[in-house]
Amino acid sequence: MHETELHDLSDDSDYAAASRHTGSSNITRSDSGKSITSESGPLKVVYSKDNVSIHPTQYASERISGRLRLFKQGSSLFLSWIPYKPSTDAEDDSFWQGSSSISKEKGRNLYTIKLLPLRDVHSIRRHTPGLGWQYIIVVLSSGLAYPPFYFYNGGAREFLATLKHHVCIVSCIATTGLCKSVDDANVFLVNDFQDPLQNSIISRASNRASLHKPSNSFSSLDDSKIVNGTTYGDISSAISEYRGRPKKSHDPARDISIQVMEKFSLVTKFARETTSHLFRENHGDLLNTHRKKQQVEDGFLNPATSSSDDEKKTTNMVQVDSDPLEFEKLPLVWGTQRKAPLSLEEWTSFLDSEGRIIDSKALKERIFYGGVEHNLRKEVWKFLLGYNEYDSTYAEREYLASEKMHEYEILKSQWQSISAAQAKRFTKFRERKSLIDKDVVRTDRSVAYFEGDDNQNVTVLRDILLTYSFYNFDLGYCQGMSDLLSPILYVMKDESESFWCFTALMERLGPNFNRDQSGMHSQLFALSKLVELLDSPLHSYFEQKDCLNYFICFRWILIQFKREFEYENILRLWEVLWTHYLSEHLHLYMCVAILRRHRAKIMGEQMDFDTLLKFINELSGTIDLDWMIKEAEALCVCAGENGAACIPPGTPPSLPLETNMGLYPLEDEVL
Amino acid sequence: MASRRRMLLKVIILGDSGVGKTSLMNQYVNKKFSNQYKATIGADFLTKEVQIDDRLFTLQIWDTAGQERFQSLGVAFYRGADCCVLVYDVNVMKSFDNLNNWREEFLVQASPSDPENFPFIVLGNKIDIDGGNSRVVSEKKVKAWCASKGNIPYFETSAKEGFNVEAAFQCIAKNALKNEPEEDIYLPDTIDVAGRATQQQSSGCEC
Ligand SMILES: Nc1nc2c(ncn2[C@@H]2O[C@H](COP(=O)(O)OP(=O)(O)OP(=O)(O)O)[C@@H](O)[C@H]2O)c(=O)[nH]1
Ligand SMILES: [Mg+2]
Numbered sequence: 007m008h009e010t011e012l013h014d015l016s017d018d019s020d021y022a023a024a025s026r027h028t029g030s031s032n033i034t035r036s037d038s039g040k041s042i043t044s045e046s047g048p049l050k051v052v053y054s055k056d057n058v059s060i061h062p063t064q065y066a067s068e069r070i071s072g073r074l075r076l077f078k079q080g081s082s083l084f085l086s087w088i089p090y091k092p093s094t095d096a097e098d099d100s101f102w103q104g105s106s107s108i109s110k111e112k113g114r115n116l117y118t119i120k121l122l123p124l125r126d127v128h129s130i131r132r133h134t135p136g137l138g139w140q141y142i143i144v145v146l147s148s149g150l151a152y153p154p155f156y157f158y159n160g161g162a163r164e165f166l167a168t169l170k171h172h173v174c175i176v177s178c179i180a181t182t183g184l185c186k187s188v189d190d191a192n193v194f195l196v197n198d199f200q201d202p203l204q205n206s207i208i209s210r211a212s213n214r215a216s217l218h219k220p221s222n223s224f225s226s227l228d229d230s231k232i233v234n235g236t237t238y239g240d241i242s243s244a245i246s247e248y249r250g251r252p253k254k255s256h257d258p259a260r261d262i263s264i265q266v267m268e269k270f271s272l273v274t275k276f277a278r279e280t281t282s283h284l285f286r287e288n289h290g291d292l293l294n295t296h297r298k299k300q301q302v303e304d305g306f307l308n309p310a311t312s313s314s315d316d317e318k319k320t321t322n323m324v325q326v327d328s329d330p331l332e333f334e335k336l337p338l339v340w341g342t343q344r345k346a347p348l349s350l351e352e353w354t355s356f357l358d359s360e361g362r363i364i365d366s367k368a369l370k371e372r373i374f375y376g377g378v379e380h381n382l383r384k385e386v387w388k389f390l391l392g393y394n395e396y397d398s399t400y401a402e403r404e405y406l407a408s409e410k411m412h413e414y415e416i417l418k419s420q421w422q423s424i425s426a427a428q429a430k431r432f433t434k435f436r437e438r439k440s441l442i443d444k445d446v447v448r449t450d451r452s453v454a455y456f457e458g459d460d461n462q463n464v465t466v467l468r469d470i471l472l473t474y475s476f477y478n479f480d481l482g483y484c485q486g487m488s489d490l491l492s493p494i495l496y497v498m499k500d501e502s503e504s505f506w507c508f509t510a511l512m513e514r515l516g517p518n519f520n521r522d523q524s525g526m527h528s529q530l531f532a533l534s535k536l537v538e539l540l541d542s543p544l545h546s547y548f549e550q551k552d553c554l555n556y557f558i559c560f561r562w563i564l565i566q567f568k569r570e571f572e573y574e575n576i577l578r579l580w581e582v583l584w585t586h587y588l589s590e591h592l593h594l595y596m597c598v599a600i601l602r603r604h605r606a607k608i609m610g611e612q613m614d615f616d617t618l619l620k621f622i623n624e625l626s627g628t629i630d631l632d633w634m635i636k637e638a639e640a641l642c643v644c645a646g647e648n649g650a651a652c653i654p655p656g657t658p659p660s661l662p663l664e665t666n667m668g669l670y671p672l673e674d675e676v677l
Numbered sequence: 678m679a680s681r682r683r684m685l686l687k688v689i690i691l692g693d694s695g696v697g698k699t700s701l702m703n704q705y706v707n708k709k710f711s712n713q714y715k716a717t718i719g720a721d722f723l724t725k726e727v728q729i730d731d732r733l734f735t736l737q738i739w740d741t742a743g744q745e746r747f748q749s750l751g752v753a754f755y756r757g758a759d760c761c762v763l764v765y766d767v768n769v770m771k772s773f774d775n776l777n778n779w780r781e782e783f784l785v786q787a788s789p790s791d792p793e794n795f796p797f798i799v800l801g802n803k804i805d806i807d808g809g810n811s812r813v814v815s816e817k818k819v820k821a822w823c824a825s826k827g828n829i830p831y832f833e834t835s836a837k838e839g840f841n842v843e844a845a846f847q848c849i850a851k852n853a854l855k856n857e858p859e860e861d862i863y864l865p866d867t868i869d870v871a872g873r874a875t876q877q878q879s880s881g882c883e884c
Contacts, residue, residue, distance in 0.1 A: 444695035485744040560719040
């Protein structure tokens with residue numbers, strides 16, 4: 007039965023070609039005078055089904071029913087789902103007034119899909135459980151998904167059949183080499199080729215593999231734009247809304263905090279499964295594209311593929327034509343409401359009578375969602391940074407502190423004992439010292455703790471950094487380290503403890519400062535994969551603008567957003583990051599969150615690398631910390647294993663690979 | 678031509694960490710000096726409108742990190758540069774010795790079309806320190822090096838006191854302009870005269 011769902015390749019391409027012809031006969035006069043291949047015409051309903059419902063929660067009372075429709079205009083297909091007004095809602099029950107009806111009203115606005123262009127859909131997954139209703143899950147190109155649509159009166163199959171009749175569903179998969187990803191016949195990858203941005207990647211890659219090129223025959227689909235939709239009063243206004251601005255009505259009310267995560271865990275799981283295929287494929291494509299670029303640069307381009315230049319031009323034009331704002335996506339998962347910081351009372355409840363932390367995971371979770379009260383930081387940070395073991399006792403920690411203090415003094419004396427005569431013959435030492443001297447006087451001098459001439463704390467900062475450059479002579483000193491140390495010293499207010507906490511932090515962040523920049527490059531690479539996964543339009547835009555190196559985020563990553571927030575907020579941010587609660591790489595999701603937030607502006611203003619860098623630098627001091635954490639949390643949950651798969655093993659702040667080895671078997675047992 | 682948008686001149690400031698690149702840029706653009714500029718991480722730029730012979734240009738001044746470990750980022754930042762400013766600290770010999778590396782690194786990474794004639798400017802900064810008593814790089818030495826690299830214009834500056842900063846950047850702007858392809862701009866032929874007239878305290882800006 008699954009097999010029959012797969013459409014024959016030739017059928018669909020024929021169909022698409024045919025629809026292009028009918029489409030082009032519909033071309034209306036374009037007032038700009040330019041020969042735009044836009045298509046327009048009346049919106050036709052090609053599918054309509056009543057009593058298609060979503061289940062925002064497990065409560066039957068909260069279900070929202072509506073009408074699912076497919077519209078066709080020219081060769082473009084749109085999906086809409088409009089919930090019924092409360093009065094006509096079959097599920098509505100006066101018994102459930104009060105809060106339920108309010109949340110239902112919210113849900114109604116939240117989930118309404120006025121007109122979703124099918125080109126924004128990555129795939130549709132159909133479920134036909136033996137018991138209960140059939141449902142479909144619509145996964146957007148961004149990897150995010152709408153909640154399942156339940157077909158109370160049946161018709162899921164018919165829906166997909168209609169869809170297939172009007173857009174290429176599986177054929178494009180075959181031509182672009184994505185067919186092998188459909189090992190589950192219930193997943194329908196929708197018209198990747200219709201997405202001009204994705205198309206550029208795919209067509210180049212497929213071209214390289216000397217596969218049949220889909221792009222030419224479907225170019226009209228690429229170009230398709232709605233010129234003046236009429237007839238459907240309601241809907242046509244939605245179109246203009248869609249064309250001008252992102253669909254505001256889909257913007258989730260930001261304050262809906264709640265456990266939406268749980269509600270959507272099902273969805274995101276599906277989204278994950280489906281996008282994992284795409285991701286793997288795209289991954290390959292990107293590498294191929296890079297390889298090819300390399301070939302071009304090296305002058306080894308195979309004549310057989312030389313048509314690619316023309317192809318590139320075409321796709322570039324298509325990219326320019328497409329309205330970037332069309333790609334505003336609807337995040338379906340929200341981060342958890344932030345809590346108050348961990349208080350002394352709570353903290354003590356985590357400790358047993360001898361001072362061990364009984365449940366370190368719960369502690370980390372707690373800190374992740376709220377941070378730590380300032381006066382507890384000195385104690386708590388030592389655990390988060392790994393200087394103290396969670397299962398150590400008060401006595402053990404006290405002992406360790408005195409041992410470490412002693413050890414620090416010895417390390418420090420190594421450079422303190424260098425005489426002037428020796429220093430004269432020790433260039434490396436002199437250079438390091440002068441670099442550190444120059445940097446500590448430029449580090450957080452506006453913070454009261456480091457303010458003023460001859461501030462003793464600035465000297466301590468210098469001593470610790472110089473000692474560290476002896477402790478880790480190979481790494482030495484690098485700019486940015488003083489930024490990382492300053493908050494630690496500010497919290498610890500103790501030289502030796504600050505040194506050891508800094509050392510612990512550098513176990514993870516040290517590779518950021520590698521001479522070959524390998525630690526930074528692996529993070530920037532992971533970031534680019536994450537943006538590709540979570541925001542493919544933005545990724546394509548960056549590719550087009552030659553910004554895929556993500557140098558624009560270099561400062562964010564190198565010093566963990568140190569320059570982007572007020573000092574107080576940095577303390578909060580860092581303790582959240584250090585919990586490694588959802589991911590060791592939450593900072594990368596934060597980068598994605600910020601970039602996504604400004605995507606409309608970035609793409610709308612067509613920022614190039616320079617402008618973008620300036621824009622990013624100037625965001626400093628304007629980012630809302632709680633928002634950023636929540637958003638990163640949601641993205642991280644959304645991306646799930648695929649997100650984790652974007653990050654190469656050993657990417658900082660992960661510990662270097664060898665030390666990680668022993669841990670994996672344990673993880674398997676959990677699941 | 679006249680209706681073209683105002684022309685952008687891109688200038689890159691390079692030099693060892695702490696020689697005063699950020700301070701020079703801020704002194705020139707904002708007429709301010711602060712002891713509290715942070716060490717530069719990554720790169721940033723400021724823009725300033727400049728007038729050269731009755732024409733207005735936008736000078737885009739790129740401030741980069743001096744730490745050599747970050748040099749691999751240069752590829753992205755240097756491209757399209759019209760002029761490169763090499764800064765050293767007259768009180769630190771090493772920072773002068775490194776000028777050669779910075780110059781070569783720039784030429785490799787920016788790969789300008791005509792490296793032989795690409796405009797560089799050298800600035801010896803912090804001449805205010807100790808009333809000049811702690812300087813270790815003699816003017817003679819610098820000028821010899823500048824001459825050997827195709828007569829690079831040289832200025833001695835103090836970002837702290839604002840000394841010679843304006844003049845240096847005037848020269849920088851003019852040289853950047855010279856680097857622009859001819860057909861892009863209309864250059865009045867009086868530029869040479871005007872160029873010399875604005876020079877002070879310099880060993881000769883070859884504008
Ligand atoms: N006395 C004096 N001090 C200066 C002068 N210019 C800069 N400084 C000081 O030198 C230090 C370094 O200046 P910056 O402008 O930050 O140096 P930079 O070249 O940008 O350094 P990086 O960003 O690390 O590459 C700061 O403490 C400045 O206050 C100057 O002309 N005279
Ligand atoms: Mg600087």
